[in-house]
Amino acid sequence: MRIEIDAKGVYYRDLNRKIRQAVREGYTEIYLKNVNGQYYIADGIDREVTIIIDGVPGNDLGAFMDGPTVIVRNNAQDNVGNTMNSGKIVVHGRAGDVCGYGMRGGKIFIKGDVGYRVGIHMKGYKDKIPVMVIGGKAGDFFGEYMAGGVLILLGLSEDGDDRPIAGDYLGTGMHGGVIYLRGEPDMNRVGREVGIVPLEETDRNIIERSVKEFCEEFGFDYEEIMKGQFTKLVPVTNRPYGNLYAY
Amino acid sequence: MVMSSSLWTDNFHDFYVDREQERCIQCLVCVRQCPYEANVYREAAGVVDSVHKNCTGCHRCESLCPTRCITIRTNPSEFRPHANWQPREIKNIYKQARTGGVLLTSTGCELPYPNYFDRILIDACQVTNPSIDPLREPMELRTYIGRKPEKLEFERTETGEVRLKTEIAPQLKCEVPILFSAMSYGAVNLNFCEALAMTAKEVGTYWNTGEGGLHRKLYPYGDHTIVQCASGRFGVSKTYLGTSAAIEIKIGQGAKPGIGGHLPGEKVNRDISETRMIPVGSDAISPAPHHDIYSIEDLRQLIFALKEATDYEKPVFVKIAAVHNSAAIASGIARAGADAIVIDGFRGGTGATPLMIRDNVGIPIELAIAAVDDLLRAQGIRNEVSLIAAGGIRNSADVVKIIALGADAVYIGTAAKIAVGCTVCQRCYTGKCPWGITTNDPRLAKRLNVEIAAEQLTNLIHGWAHEIKEMMGLMGINAIESLRGNRERLRGVGLTDRELNILGIKHAGE
Numbered sequence: 001m002r003i004e005i006d007a008k009g010v011y012y013r014d015l016n017r018k019i020r021q022a023v024r025e026g027y028t029e030i031y032l033k034n035v036n037g038q039y040y041i042a043d044g045i046d047r048e049v050t051i052i053i054d055g056v057p058g059n060d061l062g063a064f065m066d067g068p069t070v071i072v073r074n075n076a077q078d079n080v081g082n083t084m085n086s087g088k089i090v091v092h093g094r095a096g097d098v099c100g101y102g103m104r105g106g107k108i109f110i111k112g113d114v115g116y117r118v119g120i121h122m123k124g125y126k127d128k129i130p131v132m133v134i135g136g137k138a139g140d141f142f143g144e145y146m147a148g149g150v151l152i153l154l155g156l157s158e159d160g161d162d163r164p165i166a167g168d169y170l171g172t173g174m175h176g177g178v179i180y181l182r183g184e185p186d187m188n189r190v191g192r193e194v195g196i197v198p199l200e201e202t203d204r205n206i207i208e209r210s211v212k213e214f215c216e217e218f219g220f221d222y223e224e225i226m227k228g229q230f231t232k233l234v235p236v237t238n239r240p241y242g243n244l245y246a247y
Numbered sequence: 248m249v250m251s252s253s254l255w256t257d258n259f260h261d262f263y264v265d266r267e268q269e270r271c272i273q274c275l276v277c278v279r280q281c282p283y284e285a286n287v288y289r290e291a292a293g294v295v296d297s298v299h300k301n302c303t304g305c306h307r308c309e310s311l312c313p314t315r316c317i318t319i320r321t322n323p324s325e326f327r328p329h330a331n332w333q334p335r336e337i338k339n340i341y342k343q344a345r346t347g348g349v350l351l352t353s354t355g356c357e358l359p360y361p362n363y364f365d366r367i368l369i370d371a372c373q374v375t376n377p378s379i380d381p382l383r384e385p386m387e388l389r390t391y392i393g394r395k396p397e398k399l400e401f402e403r404t405e406t407g408e409v410r411l412k413t414e415i416a417p418q419l420k421c422e423v424p425i426l427f428s429a430m431s432y433g434a435v436n437l438n439f440c441e442a443l444a445m446t447a448k449e450v451g452t453y454w455n456t457g458e459g460g461l462h463r464k465l466y467p468y469g470d471h472t473i474v475q476c477a478s479g480r481f482g483v484s485k486t487y488l489g490t491s492a493a494i495e496i497k498i499g500q501g502a503k504p505g506i507g508g509h510l511p512g513e514k515v516n517r518d519i520s521e522t523r524m525i526p527v528g529s530d531a532i533s534p535a536p537h538h539d540i541y542s543i544e545d546l547r548q549l550i551f552a553l554k555e556a557t558d559y560e561k562p563v564f565v566k567i568a569a570v571h572n573s574a575a576i577a578s579g580i581a582r583a584g585a586d587a588i589v590i591d592g593f594r595g596g597t598g599a600t601p602l603m604i605r606d607n608v609g610i611p612i613e614l615a616i617a618a619v620d621d622l623l624r625a626q627g628i629r630n631e632v633s634l635i636a637a638g639g640i641r642n643s644a645d646v647v648k649i650i651a652l653g654a655d656a657v658y659i660g661t662a663a664k665i666a667v668g669c670t671v672c673q674r675c676y677t678g679k680c681p682w683g684i685t686t687n688d689p690r691l692a693k694r695l696n697v698e699i700a701a702e703q704l705t706n707l708i709h710g711w712a713h714e715i716k717e718m719m720g721l722m723g724i725n726a727i728e729s730l731r732g733n734r735e736r737l738r739g740v741g742l743t744d745r746e747l748n749i750l751g752i753k754h755a756g757e
Contacts, residue, residue: 016555039548044556046485059548064556066485079539082552083476085484098539102480104524117538121480123524145479145534147525173534176526238529239512245601245676246348 124148422451431457434598501595504568592638620653
């Protein structure tokens with residue numbers, strides 16, 4: 001069952017109420033047109049519906065969400081997938097700061113660049129592993145405090161873009177999870193809690209599976225992307241501050 | 248960090264296990280009970296001996312010794328008296344010279360800063376206005392926590408009935424103005440959490456999960472549970488939010504304003520790992536700020552993200568530490584859409600905090616509540632939020648005084664722990680609590696019997712509730728609402744004009 005909602009000029013609270021109403025009524029595909037910065041779309045929705053967004057959604061897209069698939073046919077703003085639990089968010093453009101904060105499960109695919117503090121404090125428990133794949137480059141504090149999950153940063157960019165793949169303080173405070181960079185990081189920009197280790201078979205499987213899905217979403221050439229060399233970053237300890245205190 | 252091998256400081260221990268050997272029957276209860284190994288059995292000599300340096304002063308062995316042969320004393324050995332270089336300072340320097348570490352401690356500030364509760368007295372009715380006897384007359388302690396409308400509007404229905412037109416924001420109904428403050432699963436164990444939850448249900452109040460998530464076993468207590476959303480976002484899911492009675496955004500804590508928290512890996516066992524979604528043995532790290540909150544506008548964004556996620560059905564609290572600008576910050580929080588503001592004074596407890604921060608950062612809750620209440624009233628927005636005071640509330644008189652200074656209700660944490668056996672030894676961070684409260688070691692945790700603990704907590708709340716009614720009665724007040732912000736019924740003793748001015752009270756004799 002599909003429903004179309006015109007978001008033009010609709011206040012975010014009214015728009016989200018309509019979306020929740022549609023979910024309750026059993027619609028499985030919700031198409032939102034003329035979205036223009038409305039906050040909290042798909043916030044807290046816990047059914048496996050598909051929400052397609054035309055336009056630019058506002059902050060906290062998919063916050064606390066548990067199950068839906070959200071497709072944004074444009075850029076997204078800050079706090080995409082804030083503390084999300086499961087489901088999938090696909091952004092056919094760029095995303096802002098603090099994307100995937102405290103993410104507990106599910107997948108986020110961003111076609112282009114992301115801002116600062118993306119993937120911070122992602123979690124992971126047993127088989128519940130959140131995955132975020134970013135096609136472009138990331139700002140400072142990428143993967144800060146990361147406690148679990150998988151971050152894949154592809155660094156695809158146009159010719160002449162000489163920005164580093166990630167900004168300063170990459171993975172600072174990291175104590176769990178894994179970051180894969182397509183390319184090599186500038187070690188001066190990497191947090192001191194992070195180390196580089198060789199890729200293993202399981203790592204290659206995760207990368208291949210995730211990049212394949214990324215390419216299917218956005219139409220990139222999988223073989224071309226996989227020609228790049230991937231670097232694996234992991235925390236050097238799961239107790240970065242274990243020796244900080246005097247007893 | 249280099250651990251120096253010199254241990255010349257070992258003999259400068261804080262406590263001394265005074266054992267009357269002639270009364271000791273070598274039953275070894277003290278040996279088994281002490282998780283710090285301060286009591287040991289010397290097999291060759293056939294005697295129980297003490298390792299004084301390991302004693303934390305918790306009194307567990309003393310309380311359980313069947314022949315009462317143990318008395319825990321402060322170490323009689325004294326350094327040369329010096330007003331500036333007190334033993335505490337000397338020993339701390341020794342500790343740091345040995346380890347190079349940050350001094351760690353637990354519970355609330357132990358230094359003798361002025362305690363305004365102890366310099367405020369309560370008024371009573373004599374002759375000209377009658378007091379009320381709560382044993383024989385109705386006395387209302389029920390408190391609703393949440394945003395109140397500026398005015399009420401009514402309308403008449405087609406059938407002629409009068410109906411409330413104003414939409415009332417979600418409220419927490421508390422039968423007593425006392426709630427249990429945030430103590431995370433991890434910092435305290437599941438037994439204690441369950442005892443708090445059972446008590447909250449029994450007496451009609453609420454307990455708070457703290458930032459460690461909610462163990463599945465406690466979901467049935469959801470109606471009496473306030474769930475926290477802190478910077479580490481541990482255990483925060485749609486189910487967690489949906490199970491709660493209210494949601495609390497933790498910005499700060501009185502025992503450690505402005506810093507994050509590290510639950511040490513030693514405390515992260517399998518269940519805690521699952522509830523927090525981090526690996527076993529890994530430190531649980533809460534960043535200092537929420538990285539999606541750098542302004543009041545950002546705070547508003549999280550408040551409404553939580554409200555959207557729960558369909559505007561639950562009140563959202565914001566908890567801050569009492570700091571210099573609390574009043575202006577609280578005004579911002581009220582305008583950001585919070586339903587209640589929790590202010591945690593600098594004497595507030597914690598499972599672990601750097602000593603320097605616990606003892607030197609923040610302000611007393613008495614001054615903070617008075618200042619916040621004043622500003623919110625002056626700005627005409629006091630009705631838009633409830634105020635919950637926390638941080639060092641020790642007894643029912645403190646509750647009465649802080650409500651009269653402007654709070655709606657209080658949170659208690661340390662007092663609740665003391666009710667189930669805590670002796671405030673300040674070693675929660677070791678994870679070896681001898682009373683089975685702040686430990687996840689199953690052998691120690693089972694010392695806390697859930698039903699007995701719940702009974703003790705229930706007794707405490709009933710006792711305080713009765714005392715609050717007595718104090719209201721002697722003031723001639725029969726509803727807690729009439730006490731709130733009623734500073735005319737308080738008087739200061741030994742306070743300066745400036746202090747009285749901030750507290751908004753007169754001096755005794757005026």
